Amino acid sequence: MVMGFGGITELTADQCWQLLRSHELGRIAASAVGTVDIFPINYAVDAAPAIYFRTAPGTKLLELAINDRVAFEIDGHDEHEAWSVVVKGHAERVERQSEMDAAELLGLSPWIPTLKYRWVRIRPTEIAGRRFSLGPEPARL
Template structure:
């Protein structure tokens, strides 16, 4: 364990946790505003792929393709947080979309989400936290 029950995770451990989960948040910014959107996703090699409908997310990604993506989780004894920073690319070519569809990613809600986005990771970091009571104050 690191300082105060916090452990830095290796990149391979981060990708393993990303593969084990399917709900995350993408942070995008445009015109001085930062927005965070929940998305269900899949990992493809070392990139994040998600589907979306036309709207704010796609507009912001067209203005600024630099994004952050985050997942977290917890059990009774520990928690974790993984952050992926990278470049978002809307998949345009049918061959790219066909490959992405092989991931089996479907919308969780009954909406048409026919736009595909891939986040090419430039940085992946993660931390694991040992849960416990607050230490005594001295």
């Protein structure tokens, strides 16, 4: 870990994956035709590691078909610190039955009462995270 200005600590890739595995709600940013959209998703992480989510036909799936480059982010905090993890990579539809069967074993179900039969996998190319010590703003000079 590297301590930076103002109590900011860079996380290792292993620490980032540990945080990703311990949570289940994040945001995916996708861009198509000059527009960036951000979607909340519940997700799971496999051993590869890769990030999986389920979706239905719509804007998110259409944008991923046009441009597969995405950013995925999770964050959290307690009374003493906050943290953020960002994964950049390529999103792809999971279409082979054997891969869908393996994804089903991750135990991921939709949070809302909708049918989401499309599996999407984010294959990471970059991962970065930071932990922030919380406290009052320093006195101004």
